[in-house]
Amino acid sequence: MPEVTMRPSARILLVDGEDRILLYRGLRMTDAAEHSWFTPGGGINDGESLNHAAARELREETGHSVRPEELGNVVAAAEGHWRHPDGRLFFSRESFFFLHGRELEVDDSGMEDHERSLIDGFRWWSLPELRATDEQVIPFGLVGLLERLLAGDIPDEPVTLPWHHPDLLV
Secondary structure (H helix, E strand, O other): OOOEEEEEEEEEEEEOOOOOEEEEEEEEEEOOEEEEEEOOEEEOOOOOOHHHHHHHHHHHHHOOOOOHHHHOOOOEEEEEEEEOOOOOEEEEEEEEEEEEOOOOOOOOOOOOHHHHHHEEEEEEEOHHHHHHOOOEEEOOOHHHHHHHHHOOOOOOOOEEOOOOOOOOOO
16 A cells, blocks of 8 residues: 555635636646646645635635635535655545635735646636536536535535545555
8 A cells, every 4th residue: 555645625615796616727637637627725734724724725826815714614525535746645635615705806926836837727617607618627516516505505514525536546
């Protein structure tokens, strides 16, 4: 069994006043696609709470600041293994927060160099656009979750979403 590095992350489902979600286009995020669309967010620092990590990542990746408590509870989670291009094996648990009705200009100047090397753009997606796309969108199950959240059905416990590296068996 190869050594596995644990990597929890906090991610944000950032939806504007027109019910569009912000997604970044990442290169080589999975083996299944040349690029994938994914939510803002990232790794949790040692000793950092999920809410604080999500607020920090939101600020770094969008330039938008919120107090950690504004994020509320985790609405969804996905977990599984993934392999870094250098061969290292990771196990991630991604926790998703829902932040609705925010109008903002995206300022990605706070991104780390590593993030910049993987991301080549962003866009705001409507539900019809997400339903119609044949591009890979992470997390899997985002459309159904977003429909539920936009209808005002905020889960009491996080919804479990499928992992986006289903073919990586450990």
